[in-house]
Amino acid sequence: MHRERVSENVFWFQSEVYAQVTAGVVVGPQWAVVIDTLALPDETLSIREFIEHELSVPVRYVINTHYHADHTWGNCFFPGATVVAHANCRKLLEEYGMPSFEAAKKQNLALRQVKIVLPQMTFIDGDMTLRVGKKNLILSSAFGHSNDGISVLVEEDRILFAGDSFLPVPHVVDGDVDDNIASIKQIAKLGLENIVQGHGDIILRGEIDAAVKENVNYLNAIKKSVRGISKRKNASELLEDIKIENCGKSRVYLGGLAETLHQSNLKSLLYKMAQ
Numbered sequence: 001m002h003r004e005r006v007s008e009n010v011f012w013f014q015s016e017v018y019a020q021v022t023a024g025v026v027v028g029p030q031w032a033v034v035i036d037t038l039a040l041p042d043e044t045l046s047i048r049e050f051i052e053h054e055l056s057v058p059v060r061y062v063i064n065t066h067y068h069a070d071h072t073w074g075n076c077f078f079p080g081a082t083v084v085a086h087a088n089c090r091k092l093l094e095e096y097g098m099p100s101f102e103a104a105k106k107q108n109l110a111l112r113q114v115k116i117v118l119p120q121m122t123f124i125d126g127d128m129t130l131r132v133g134k135k136n137l138i139l140s141s142a143f144g145h146s147n148d149g150i151s152v153l154v155e156e157d158r159i160l161f162a163g164d165s166f167l168p169v170p171h172v173v174d175g176d177v178d179d180n181i182a183s184i185k186q187i188a189k190l191g192l193e194n195i196v197q198g199h200g201d202i203i204l205r206g207e208i209d210a211a212v213k214e215n216v217n218y219l220n221a222i223k224k225s226v227r228g229i230s231k232r233k234n235a236s237e238l239l240e241d242i243k244i245e246n247c248g249k250s251r252v253y254l255g256g257l258a259e260t261l262h263q264s265n266l267k268s269l270l271y272k273m274a275q
């Protein structure tokens with residue numbers, strides 16, 4: 001697992017085993033807040049170890065940016081903490097996360113020590129603010145990747161933990177392409193120093209405009225490309241000809257996962273257009 005200090009009392013973690021998924025920690029004098037957990041128990045446990053032994057505080061809150069496994073299945077490793085999320089996150093985790101966890105547990109022995117912990121504190125509309133030491137964390141909706149996404153702004157530092165609403169290759173299979181475009185445009189207005197993506201590397205201030213443009217262009221390009229072939233009889237076969245590079249993205253992102261994510265985006269858009 002990689003670890004980096006993003007600013008004073010703000011830390012970032014990135015998985016070396018699963019899809020470069022990320023997590024964050026904001027620490028105050030008495031306690032810390034964890035933003036997302038990582039995919040496998042060992043990595044989440046080493047985040048906890050770092051907080052308890054290096055920073056010498058307990059974790060009081062765990063924020064889930066959305067309900068997907070790679071961001072929430074480590075909640076159980078912070079037993080004293082309150083889990084905070086969008087109300088839809090709680091609902092989706094209960095409805096879809098729990099059954100898929102039961103299935104996954106049978107395949108993966110490492111998951112035996114996991115228990116799904118549902119968010120205890122949720123919000124629906126507007127923002128929620130959590131004060132940690134001298135910093136405000138502002139939680140706001142950021143849908144598109146999923147219908148429960150939130151972002152967490154460290155107000156004083158202008159650092160945004162964007163969850164999967166901002167990715168090296170946007171992924172809208174479980175969400176909505178227009179919602180994701182709207183979330184990205186909203187993020188672009190925040191005047192940020194850094195965007196912490198749910199997967200991949202931290203985006204620095206000088207890179208933000210280009211990254212925003214690239215993601216919005218990509219989402220518009222996949223919409224346009226799929227619409228262009230959607231009426232054709234063999235539409236689903238034609239999806240393979242829509243390469244990621246034609247939509248303005250590189251296939252090297254996320255250790256080569258990019259093309260897989262791209263093809264799944266196309267398939268889901270075609271499916272939704274046929275509805």
Ligand SMILES: [Zn+2]
Binds near residue numbers: 199
């Ligand atoms: Zn994810």
